Amino acid sequence: METIQPILWENGVLKLLDQRILPHSEDYISYQNCRDVADAITDMVVRGAPAIGITAAYGVALAVKKYTDVDVNRWQELIEDDLIYLSKARPTAINLNWAIDEMRKLFSQCNVLNPLPEVQALAIKIHQDDIDNNRIMGKLGADLIRESITGEIKPAVITHCNAGALATGGYGTALGVIRSAWEQGLISHVYADETRPWLQGARLTAWEMVKEEIPVSLLVDGAASHVIKTSQQTDAPIGWIIVGSDRIAANGDVANKIGTYGLAVNAKYHGLKVMVVAPTSTIDFKVASGNDIPIEERSNQEVLNFAGSKQSAKGALARNPAFDVTPAELVDAIVTEKGVVLKPTTDKMLNLK
């Protein structure tokens, strides 16, 4: 059993750990309606691409329950509006539509007059598979770190946003690798960008690391380059940036939380290695490159305000792209549950299909 469980499924009820108020309160919100689940994704009660996918799978199960109760002969027709609504909850993380598609595939194969047991079982399987995949990726990523170590010095690592247990079914993608590497004594320290505007680093990543007693130092996002550079003169030089992803294009371009791209550019300038950790459900072979990945632009109030209070000058505009794209040329390794792709290209990525 995982220590941190962002998503619970109990007796046909979905419970989401409200990530907007972590780490100050650890409260679960219960959901029994697919549209409410979609709103929870939009409002960031739950976030992180794999966690959004799992949540969507349970959302589909809730919709199946609702519409089979209404009319068991017409549920596949009645459910459509809710699934479309759910699919639009957030635009960038492809895991959302991947999970809905996986659930849809079952519709034509299951016992259509009593679909619920099979539908619920698949959602639970998607959830459990995600945790299992994280464990596999954790090991593969830690192996990469081990192979990069020459001599006595253990590298420190830097991560951006939260790609941890909270962003997944449990254990985490980037933080799964960090957990595994820490257990094996391969890394010396974790630096976490605070990750404005939502502070997923300060609130969520730091919380996960503190819970497991992995030493973590927060940085404002702008401090990463300086800390990377100056750490090279210490006995704990930052050697890797390790991040998750919300969507990976067929050529290996990586969409992830805003700030990842700038961090990756700085990582390459300083000779660091860049590791992206994501299940294959995050790969979208339908988009040729990162240029075709839709980037969510959220409300500018998230930038103009902070913790509910107006910080910025009245009258100022703001841009608030929630993600950016790191080109494959800046990525050293994409770690998936099906294996590692080094220096990704379209040809190499096809091996994961």
Place this chain on the structure above:
Amino acid sequence: METIQPILWENGVLKLLDQRILPHSEDYISYQNCRDVADAITDMVVRGAPAIGITAAYGVALAVKKYTDVDVNRWQELIEDDLIYLSKARPTAINLNWAIDEMRKLFSQCNVLNPLPEVQALAIKIHQDDIDNNRIMGKLGADLIRESITGEIKPAVITHCNAGALATGGYGTALGVIRSAWEQGLISHVYADETRPWLQGARLTAWEMVKEEIPVSLLVDGAASHVIKTSQQTDAPIGWIIVGSDRIAANGDVANKIGTYGLAVNAKYHGLKVMVVAPTSTIDFKVASGNDIPIEERSNQEVLNFAGSKQSAKGALARNPAFDVTPAELVDAIVTEKGVVLKPTTDKMLNLK
């Protein structure tokens, strides 16, 4: 007369616009004691290297007043402790010690039995010279932008922190160039990094731009790379990053607000030009390179908290370097009141001595 006056000297009293509470309140705090002025610098009532220098000059004038009142024959001896205290108010901005040194030079040349008129006059001159120098730099920097324009497209610019009227005697260094370029119709838009942890961009730069109706869009610091890249496909591509400096080494390495270095690395990756705007009082010919510039590490509470409330996970550590160093190789132009140095090197910098 400048619209924005961060520093006022009225009847022997120093008044500082409290920049910690801008833009929500525009309040001046009065000072009549040198040590209180030093604390105001430490606590960031006033910030920005040139403004710190001007404030320190007035602080010296206040100390001269105090100790000539105590004992006009011993004031040069009695004043020492206060000047040392003042000189330690913040470590990175060299303008602080530059101004104290300028004032000290006068001590041996003035009428020692009645130094106050000359001392006060010099502080006022340092203040006025700074404003005049900003106007000169504004013109020189705008000329560089004009020369970089080919065809119809006017560039947008991005700035970091606040190097505006508030950071100087008035008008500003980086924002002085932006003001001048905007007046001449040379730029299309201003992007301002919000600049965590103190939000000088969101609070101060945005406030200055809004006051003068220069269109400004705030970004979280991590969004700059994405916005730089995607702006290249628009009719207002970001063409320049324009920043101030807290200390420039003899070789042209530039210390400035944390985040500048990472932004400059990204600027070069995208082919932008990097302009640093600072008076020659910011150049420290005693330090050979940026490696020798002391970087202030402020309280980690500034990172762990936000707007007075705890945001981050309990138990997390934090690093809080207040400045970073951008190596000269990333700088296209250093603009001073004595002229412009392109692609700075130690030899070229000596022309400014």
